[in-house]
Amino acid sequence: MNSKTLANGILRAIFTLVFIALFLYFLYQIQSVIVYIVISAVISLTGSPLVQLFRNRFKLNDSLSVVLAMLLIVGSLFGLILLFIPLVIEQGHNLSLLNIEKLQGNLNNVYVDVARYLESRHIYLESSLQDYHLLSKINYSAIPDFLNSILSGFGTFSIAFFSVLFISFFFLKDRRLLENSFMIVIPETKKSSR
Template sequence: MNSKIIANGILRALGILAAIALVLFFLYKIQSVIVYIAVAAVISLIGRPIVLFLRRKLKFNNTLAVIVTMILFVGILLSLIGMFIPLIADQGKNLALLDFQQLERNVDDLYQQITTYFEFNNIDVEQSIKDSNLLSKLDFSLIPNFFNGLVSGLGSFSIGLFSVLFISFFFLKDSQLFENGMMIFVPNGNEMRSRRSWNKIKDLLSRYFVGLIFQILILFVIYTIVLLIFGIDNALVIAFLCALLNLVPYVGPLVSGFLMLLLSMSSNLGESFSAVILPKTTYVMIGFIIAQLVDNFFSQPFIFSKSVKSHPLEIFLVIIIAGILFGIVGMIVAVPAYTAIKVILKEFLSEYKIVSKLTKGL
């Protein structure tokens, strides 16, 4: 091997590395566009059964079915915004007139009631809380800053929302658009199997995301009923936030439980801790646990077995591994990514025993 061949090999390797670096840099710069496309793809998968229903059952043409579906999505979005905007407006008005010293005194009063209650029951927690110096670290002036940041982000959110809706419309209108784009990267001779894999993935993920919508809806209804029964303020908003957090497997329910506990207690500030706050919060948390039991033993097994055709233990291990490797984002995308990988393996590597075992139900 002469020096010229070695030099050409080195130059080719450097060229490949430079091209990879440029592609990664380009993807980094357009990461917001990639997120828009990903969200639009999810929306199109959720809307696909609706479009098919309108076309097959009601005999709508494709364009009209897509328009009706998008109007339905926009209506749902406006309903959610309509639910949150009055709350934000009221909170903004309250914050403008809020006496933060009085708020701090109310929190301190709640703290004194809690410690007095536990001391009465021979549970000494006051010293540990004092050692942590927790109350002195609370900065109540951060609350208006948080809402100011929230308002400043509405501009970029509006641009992103328009982009997602625009892309979703064309994904629904031309269902082959994304598929044809992906086929560019498929080697010759594999187009047919790739198209079969893609159609199977679309079918499974459509059912999976629709199942998630029903899962959130079931939790939302149960949370709302529990919160309304015990007179918790802003019950609809709290129920929706806690149900939405359930999209994050295993971690989401813990966060939503803490959020519901905190908001249930704070909605009764100024009341007696032992007579009002503690009983109400206890009943609310019992309702939260019942909702989680319904979700864990009914909703999730049904979604995993009927939509992505995977055993719950299999899904559990996949989510845990994805969480260790990629964090919260990995836990969220673990099930769709694993489903897509299983379909591709079944189509291209079904002759291997381990693949045939894993993909037996597909």
């Protein structure tokens, strides 16, 4: 084995590793788009029989069949979510029945008992807590940060929802689009045996 062959092999291995690293970095950067496409593919596979039903049985055109199928899928999803709303409302009602004054009184009794016990051990709780300046250590910027995270989460969810609907519409409208995109990955020898 000469040095030129060895150097070419090393360079080819380095280029292959760099290419794989760049490809993985690219996949990492577009991971949300990949998730949208996978969810849209699942929706289009589950909605395809509905589209065929509307096309064949009711003789509707492609776009109207896809829109009706997507409305049924989204309506079913929201109906499933709405099943849990009474449960959440009931739990909220149960929490509203909680006697806050009694709970606060019980907590005050526990505090007094702990303070008495510690005083019997020559540990003074109130002076110790005042030394720590607890109120000055509270981070009040957490409240706007929490609200901002909720709003950004809602924005991200709405972008994802409409992206999935958009991609699903075209997967359902052109059924061969999804099939052809999967067939790109399958080698030609496997396709001919089908």
